Amino acid sequence: MNLNKLHNVEDFKQAAKRLLPRAIYDYMAGGSDDETALRNNLTAFDQYNLIPDVLVDVSNIDMSVNVLGVDMKLPFYLSPSGGSGLFHPDKEIAVAKAAAKAGIIYGLSTFSTQGIKAVGASSSGPKMFQSYIVKDREITRDHVAWSKEAGYDALCLTVDSSISGNRERDLRSGLSFPPRLKLSTLPDFALHPRWALGFLTSGKFEMANISHRMDALGGGMNTFELAHHLMDKTVTWKDAEWLAKEWGGPFAIKGIQSVGDAKKAFKMGATAIIVSNHGGRQLDSSSPAIHRIAPIRQAVGNDIEIIMDSGIRRGSHMIKALALGADAVSFSRPYIYGLAVGGEAGVTRIVDLLRAEVERGMGLMGVTSVKQLTSKHIEKVSQ
Ligand SMILES: Cc1cc2nc3c(=O)[nH]c(=O)nc-3n(C[C@H](O)[C@H](O)[C@H](O)COP(=O)(O)O)c2cc1C
Structure with missing residues (x-):
């Protein structure tokens, strides 16, 4: 595919939809319950106007x-996303390399299909490991130790997923990890031969950071079963403090939405708050993250970093988040669409397109550095 003929994130989304089996596309693009949060994440940006x-x-x-x-x-x-080996045979390492080339952080998920050490060795670019505090604390401790050994720059703890969101697209498709070739999935796979060939020749599909403790369970689980075996519903702020101490470096809490929780993250000494509703994949009808930036910034002041994700598809979306008080933003689906369509080159093309959009947007806004974007540059449309 000629990547130069794809001009924005939506073009990549449509190309990914054509290339991938329906079950895999639905896993990447879908949300929870009625997908209200997923939809609102995208339209919420339209409720703000920019003032140059x-x-x-x-x-x-x-x-x-x-x-x-x-x-x-x-x-x-690039926000962490699990299971990238489903999208392209070059998996997470392709993403890490594209991020390194662009000089931006790659967030590696706990549920990655290539491990902390392998991804660390593949790229000298900045990296963050995304941790979950799971029932088997040895797994979490291993992740911290491996991330230190492999030279990761930061650790984030995702706090919105002790219970798995209800993703009905995945229930309907019967997607499991690893995907199983069954009579019911055969036609979907056969209709997407490029993907099927890549997947079948890409080596063992595994959740590389947990397989050392999970292989005994036999694999072939759907996301709900996986969460049931791993996720610890008893995790609280005390555990977050424990993890921050174990890590001892730059530490972010990912999945904050309320002012109260933002204050708790500040109080516990987190480096950054990642304001996110998990891209609409967890609590449905949760508020779009773009709406939560200003109240949280007002409550916590400037001594903690705010990073926003969920719904970013355009440079203008990023400019709005920065003007509302975010220090940086991140996204998942845009780059996994890029990965699915073109491997490392696809991720690079997405990053290049968004870089150009931000640069053009900043120029049109009359600002020459990110810090110059402030609340005077944005208005909320009254309804
Ligand atoms: C396919 C997929 C898998 C994801 N896996 C994880 C994960 O393992 N850990 C995590 O913290 N967030 C995960 N996320 C959420 C992203 O980190 C991010 O918060 C969200 O996707 C941002 O919204 P966007 O996709 O609209 O940019 C995942 C998202 C997607 C789309």
Whole structure:
């Protein structure tokens, strides 16, 4: 596929939809319950208008930011997403390489199909490991130790997923990890030969960071069964403090939505709050993250970093989040669409398109650095 003929995230989404079996596309693109949060995440950005400054010299635009102790060349990075080996045979390492080339953080998921060490060895770019505090604390301890050994820059703890969101697309398709070739899935696989060939020749499909303790369970579980075996519903702020201490470096809490929780994250000394509703995959009808930035920034002040994800598809979305008080933003689906369509080159093309959108947008806004974007540049449309 000629990647240069794809001009925005939506083009990549449509291309990914054509290339992937329906069950795999639905896993990547879908949300929970009625997918209200998923839809609202995308439309919420339209409730804000941008207000530019004019007659400013914008011949030099600096898009760099420093978050989680990392100097990034761009104000965005790649959020963790589980199971990238489903989308392309080059898996997570392809994403890590594209991120390194762009000078931005790659967030590796607990549920990645290539492990912390392998991804660490493949790229010298900035990396964050996304942790869950699971029932078997030895697994979480292993992840911290491996991330330290492999030189990861930061750790984030995802806190919105002690219980798995109700993803009915996955229930309907019967998607399991690893995907099983069954009579019911055969036609879907056969209709997507490029994907099928890649998947069948890409080596063992495994949840590489947990397989050392999970292989005994035999695999072939759907997301609900996997969560049931792993996720610990008793996890509280005390456990988050424990993990931050075990790690001892830049630490983010991912999945904060309320002012009260943001204050708790600040109080416990987190480096960053990641304001996110998990891309509409967990609690349905949760508020779009873009709406939560301003109240949280107002409550916690400027001594903690705020990163926003969920629904970012355009440079203008990022500019809105930054103007509302975020230090940086991140996204998943745009880059996994890129991965599905073109491996590392596909992720790079997505990053390049979004870089160009942010740069053009900043220029049109009359700002030459990210910090110059403030609340005077944005208005909420009254309804
Ligand atoms: C296929 C997929 C898998 C994901 N897996 C994880 C995960 O393992 N851990 C996690 O913290 N977030 C996970 N997420 C959520 C993302 O990190 C991020 O919060 C969300 O996708 C952002 O919304 P966006 O996709 O609209 O950019 C996943 C998202 C997708 C789409």
